[in-house]
Amino acid sequence: MWNELFPNVVWDKIWAATMETLYMTAISVIATFVLGILLGLLLFLTSKGNIWENRLVNGAIASFVNIFRSIPFIILIILLIPFTKLVVGTILGANAALPALIIGAAPFYARMVEIALREIDKGVIEAAKAMGATTSTIIWKVLLPEALPALVSGITVTAIALVGYTAMAGVVGAGGLGNLAYLEGFQRNNNDVTFVATVLILVIVFIIQFIGDFVTSKIDKR
């Protein structure tokens, strides 16, 4: 029955493409999470009235974040081709998509991290200082745990955006479901392939959203 409904769909290829999409998403989400929190923390801590208040550093990070957040992703991939070649050695395949995915998403997530940290009651940080906490204690035991629900819901949104980015990256040769939908589906006029790829991307997005919501509700004790 499946073969009659989707005559042009080669299920092995679909499976491989799905795995590629999941691979690109997973690696870039993890890297974005780490890098975004790092940048977000720096943005927050160097901002006015905070522990490492420093206008210069803050301004530098803020402009970096703003520039990379503003470049449309499809253009960012092309701009980063020399960099990708240098780092990964090729501009084709799933790994070649990773630099662009991470550099595109991390600044976006960094802003969300900064907002999440700014939501923390200043009094709680003051209380920790009054107890004699070091800056690293404040980061690990106050800032990150207190902001965790917002950090998780932020990474959920970012992960979903990243699924979209992987599809775009697929068009320029990164593999995955986007690549399949474009090459096999669109260019060969196989609408059934495009349809199946789209449904699978939707399923991935729904699963990510579900996991994100679930984890957020579990850890939010407010």
Place this chain on the structure above:
Amino acid sequence: MITLSNVTKVYKAASGNVTAVDHVNLHIAEGEIFGIIGYSGAGKSSLIRLLNGLEKPTSGEVIVDGKDMGKISGKQLRQARQQIGMIFQHFNLLWSRTVCENIAFPLEIAGVPKEERMKRVDELIQLVGLQGRENAYPSQLSGGQKQRVGIARALANNPKVLLCDEATSALDPQTTDSILDLLVDINKRLDLTIVLITHEMHVIRKICDRVAVMENGKIVEMGEVLHVFRKPQQPITKRFVQQVTEPEETKEAMLHLLERYPNGKVVQLTFVGEAAEQPLITQLIRHFDLNVNILQGKISQTHHGSYGVLFIHLDGANEEVERALAFIRQQEVEAEVLANVE
């Protein structure tokens, strides 16, 4: 325990410098409960933050337990802070941690091993009366319970000083009283020095040994609570004392009474300590040819004895009234004749 000499704190702002604390001199003895009262913006928040180095003085010296809080920094400052507990108006608990974990936080900072930590947390839970709520999250607690967690947390490292930053201002009157009772209790039990700032005279009246009144960054009046209650000097102090001695409507009621008693005098008597328990009215009636009419009265309990205000109407011959007033003043009772204004 705490000595401030000539302490000034200036904040630089775009609109010009703001002097939050202005040449303050202060000495607080060990085991004392010292209150600082003032309206918002008087500089009391800045003052209390100078005591644990959250703010640095612009000039002057802040000595707490032998350490110059304005000069030390880094590890020394952090260790000094572990000896100074602080509780806050809005509790400032970590909502991501349970009651136990919140209380354990300062112990983690001090590097206390886990087993000892658990033991100490248990003791503190008992001390502040939070048995049964160990594993609740702050969002599941009432305001009073949250402040109890705050107090337990502040006491975790056996500090010598406890700073209370408007600790009861967000609580209802009953909860305020129970938290104040707890503070007195730990003050006695642990011989803890407590410094509190507030805008409520009720808090000062109930638990403080001494009080300082702050206005525009300066301490305008300071002394034993009973003494300040009996003889407030500054207008601002009088206003604060009125907060607890006179019900809101007193003034109006008195004006009304003055109209109704055109003869004789309406007198406000202020009793402090021993005098508050004397049978003064009985003596007045026995010794003088007067009609004594009690109009209104109130006795408040302070940490060091009672303090009462009584409004009476004395009716009789003018000379007799004067003699009675002289007699009253001999009894160490303040007597103020309310003038027939208007």
